[in-house]
Amino acid sequence: MHRIAIFASGTGSNARKIIEYFKNKTDITVSLVLSNKANAPVLDMARDHGIDTLTLTRKEFYETEHLLAQLHQHAIDFIVLAGFLWLVPSYLVRAYPQKIVNIHPALLPKYGGKGMYGHWVHEAVKAAAEPESGMTIHFVNEAYDEGAIIFQSSCRLDPEDDPETIAKKVLRLEHEHFAPVIEQLILKQER
Numbered sequence: 001m002h003r004i005a006i007f008a009s010g011t012g013s014n015a016r017k018i019i020e021y022f023k024n025k026t027d028i029t030v031s032l033v034l035s036n037k038a039n040a041p042v043l044d045m046a047r048d049h050g051i052d053t054l055t056l057t058r059k060e061f062y063e064t065e066h067l068l069a070q071l072h073q074h075a076i077d078f079i080v081l082a083g084f085l086w087l088v089p090s091y092l093v094r095a096y097p098q099k100i101v102n103i104h105p106a107l108l109p110k111y112g113g114k115g116m117y118g119h120w121v122h123e124a125v126k127a128a129a130e131p132e133s134g135m136t137i138h139f140v141n142e143a144y145d146e147g148a149i150i151f152q153s154s155c156r157l158d159p160e161d162d163p164e165t166i167a168k169k170v171l172r173l174e175h176e177h178f179a180p181v182i183e184q185l186i187l188k189q190e191r
């Protein structure tokens, strides 16, 4: 059995799609949802699905081994960042080599890096009058959004699109692709 931990900071619509996708699978399950925000809606959603949750302060996340202990206690072997807004530290990247993936709401390498999250991404895409946007799933390394790209999907943008409608188009792609890409990656790695 592969056990996934999802890290999220906000709404958790991607986390919900992933939880629902693996609910009826026999070889992969979501066993833990972590957030840096105690009031994040993703935590209530996880609890509604009977999934353990964990909230960490910045000090606990960066300066203690509490997270590693919790991941070990839950036998986590894969980590998914789904709207998580803190930089994953080196100790965790090293502990889970090629086992941490992130979803980014743009076609990396453009529109990535520090400050590029949520609506800031779509604002920048709109400001640049891009003809398309999309989403990227990539491995997580020590820097924001610089890990090897695993999968990308794009959508056409219209002149009348604004950051909100761009976000909706990109989120639709994320919901369609993230869970199956995670499944294919996990099963490919075990071969």
Ligand SMILES: Nc1nc2c(c(=O)[nH]1)N[C@@H](CN(C=O)c1ccc(C(=O)N[C@@H](CCC(=O)O)C(=O)O)cc1)CN2
Binding pocket: 081, 084, 085, 086, 087, 088, 089, 102, 103, 104, 105, 113, 114, 115, 116, 117, 139, 140, 141, 142, 143, 144, 145, 146, 147
């Ligand atoms: N080591 C890594 N950690 C994280 C990555 C990564 O690729 N490597 N991806 C991010 C997710 N992300 C883009 O996909 C991203 C999230 C947040 C930020 C950012 O600038 N955050 C702010 C803090 C925001 C807050 O605390 O509310 C900051 O660092 O100043 C950029 C990109 C997740 N972690």
Ligand SMILES: NCC(=O)N[C@@H]1O[C@H](COP(=O)([O-])[O-])[C@@H](O)[C@H]1O
Binding pocket: 008, 010, 011, 012, 013, 014, 015, 082, 083, 084, 103, 104, 105, 116, 117, 118, 121, 171, 174
């Ligand atoms: N750079 C990181 C970033 O911006 N991540 C983005 O946060 C949103 C979370 O939505 P959700 O909470 O509904 O899944 C998603 O669109 C994800 O790509």
